[in-house]
Amino acid sequence: MAALAWLLIPLVAAIGAGLWGSWANRTRRARNDGPELDGYARFRAAMEKPHSRHMTEQP
Template identity: 85%
Template sequence: MAALIWLLIPLMAAIGAGLWGSWANRTRKVRGDGPELDGYARFREAMERSRPST
């Protein structure tokens, strides 16, 4: 009986890991690249303004 319990421990750990993995990789709401691209455009504009003219 004790050997059966020792075999159930890794089984429960595997089931828990599978549940956690499916939860961690769940489909999230996709917001697209809009905000990131807007921020990058503002960054480029700021870098162009701060560049010393030669």
């Protein structure tokens, strides 16, 4: 009987992990990535702009 209890522990843990994983992932489907992608596009545009001074010049 003790061996059966030790086998049930990982089974219950796996079921619990599956339930938690499905619960944690439920809101990711409806997430809108528009603002994050817009911010990344602005970042890339800023990085591609030429600088007015070189890094070696002293102010």
